[in-house]
Amino acid sequence: MQKSNVILPSQTIGIIGGGQLGRMMAIAAKYMGYQVVVLDPTPNCPTAQVADQQITAAYADLEAIKALTAESDVVTYEFENVDLEAAALIEAEGKLPQGAEPLAVTQNREKEKQLMKRLGLPVSPFVIVHNGSECREALNDISFPSVIKTCRGGYDGKGQLKLAGPEDREAAIAFAEANGHCIIESWVTFDKEVSVVFTRSQTGDIQFFPLAENEHRDHILHQTTAPASVSKRVEEKIQACAKQIGDALNIVGTFTIELFVSGEDIYVNEMAPRPHNSGHYTIEACNISQFGQHIRAICGLPLMDIKLLQPAIMLNILGDTLETAKKVLADHTFGHVHLYGKEEAKPKRKMGHVTFVANTIDEIKQQQDILKEDI
Ligand code: AMP
Helix, strand or coil: CCCCCCCCECEEEEEECCCHHHHHHHHHHHHHCCEEEEECCCCCCCCCCCCCEEECCCCCCHHHHHHHHHHCCEEEECCCCCCHHHHHHHHHCCCCCCCCHHHHHHCCHHHHHHHHHHCCCCCCCEEEECCHHHHHHHCCCCCCCEEEEECCCCCCCCCEEEECCHHHHHHHHHHHHHHCCEEEEECCCCCEEEEEEEEECCCCCEEECCCEEEEEECCEEEEEEECCCCCHHHHHHHHHHHHHHHHHCCCCEEEEEEEEEECCEEEEEEEECCCCHHHCCHHHHECCCHHHHHHHHHCCCCCCCCCECCCEEEEEEEHHHHHHHHHHHHHCCCCEEEECCCCCCCCCCEEEEEEEECCCHHHHHHHHHHHHCCC
C-alpha cells in the first residue's frame, strides 16, 4: 500500500508563482512525469511555458487558490511572499507539506532574526524600530557602520540603506519614518558571502548541497562559485545552523540560508523557504538539482544522497547582458545557458543564467577568460 502522503508521477503539482524558480521546479517535475499547474497573474509567464496549465489570477485571489488546490495533489510556492490566508487554506486541505509557518517567518526580517537569536545562532547585533523617533533613539546604541532594512518586502538590495557613520543618522530616521517596521543591523566586515542550500524531507532527513560562495553587484547576485572555499570547520558550523533552523521550522523541501564568513566566524544573514538563485549551479554540477530534490521532498519521496560531479561557476544574465549571453551560446562550446522566457528585458531584471563546469575552478576561470574577450 502506498503511504497517503506520497504523490507519484502523473499526479499534479500546483505551483504558486510563475517566475524562473517555478519554471525550473516545473521542468524537474515534468522530467519525472508529474502534471504541473501554475498560478500567476501574467499570462504565459516563465513557468506557464513549461507547465500543463495556468490559472491566471492574483496570488492572493482566494478563489483562484481554491481552484489551484482542487486541481493539485500537492501545492508548493516559488517565493516567500505568499498570502498567509491562502497558505493556511491549502494547508487545511492537507496539500501544503512546506506549511505556512516558514512563510510567516521568512516574510518578516524581525521574526527571522528573533528565531535565529532564540536558537542561539550567530547573528549581527540588531534592533527593531517602528518609526522615526524609535530609530533616533536606537541609533544611540548601535555602532556604525550599520544598515537599516525594511522588515517586509525587501529583495535584491531594495528596501535597505547603508549607514556609513553618524552623518547618515537623519537619512536613517527619514527611512524609518517612511517605511515603518525596520531592522537596524551592525555591518559585518566579512571575507565571503556564502549560502547553504539544503533539502529536508517529510521524515526529517536533511541533504546539503555543496556550500556556495556568492558575489553580489549592485545588491544583485552576480556570481556563485561552488564549492565555496571555506574551512571544514566553517562548513560544519553552517550545516549545524541549517539543521537547527530546519528542525525548528519543520521544513519540508529545498530551503536556503545566506551567511557572512569572517575568518572562522559565521553570521547568519537571511533565509528563503525555497530553491535559490545561488543553487542553480546544482542543475549541471550535482547528481540531483535543488529543484529535483525539492520535488522529491514535497511529494513525500526519499531524498537522494547529493554528490558534486564537478565544480561550477554560475553567472546571472540580466537584461543588460542578455544579448552577450546569446552570443556566448551561439559562439562557444562551453557554458550552459538557461534563459527564462521573460518577454521584457529590463536592466537589472534576471533574464537567465549560465553555468560553467569543469574539472577544476581554474579550468572554469580559463573558460570565463575566453568569454570576457567577447564581452
Ligand atoms: P540582504 O537583503 O539582507 O541579503 O542584503 C543584501 C546584501 O547587502 C547582502 O548580500 C550583503 O552583501 C549586504 N549586507 C546586508 N546586511 C549586511 C550586514 N549586516 N553586514 C554586511 N553586509 C550586509
